[in-house]
Amino acid sequence: MEIGASLLATVGVLIVGRVAYGVAVNLGQDQWSSGARAVFLVLNSFVLVFGLFVLLLGDQVRRGRTWAWITGLVMLPFTILFGVVLLLITALSGAVPWAGxxxxxxxxxxxxxxxxxxxxxxxxxxxxxxxxPPVGQAAWTGGRS
Structure with missing residues (x-):
């Protein structure tokens, strides 16, 4: 359980790091219009919130919360699917998809x-x-309700 929780938290950290890197690279480029840059930042804010939530799930799974375990099991396949899509986009653009x-x-x-x-x-x-069962004299009913 500890290893799975740590891996889940690591997924969150990787997502947050990937967003931070992508935003830093985007802000350093001049060929984007302000509208395109705003859309990029808004979309990345959703991914950032998702990554932070996955990081929180890792902590809650480590604490033994069943709801976090179930939520993690539901969210991980979507994370894998989204990661594969981004991996393919990066690979097809000619870059090496290390983060993906x-x-x-x-x-x-x-x-x-x-x-x-x-x-x-x-x-x-x-x-x-x-x-x-309750402790004390007042809790004893002698087998009767």
Missing amino acids: AGVVLVAVAALITLSAPRATRAYFTRGPAHPA
């Missing part, structure tokens, strides 16, 4: 680590803990 490959590989590893091991599934699919 990193996101995809770490996301695949996180998905496998959060879903494949029996101990991880058992930990998150266990039933809710039953509360301890």
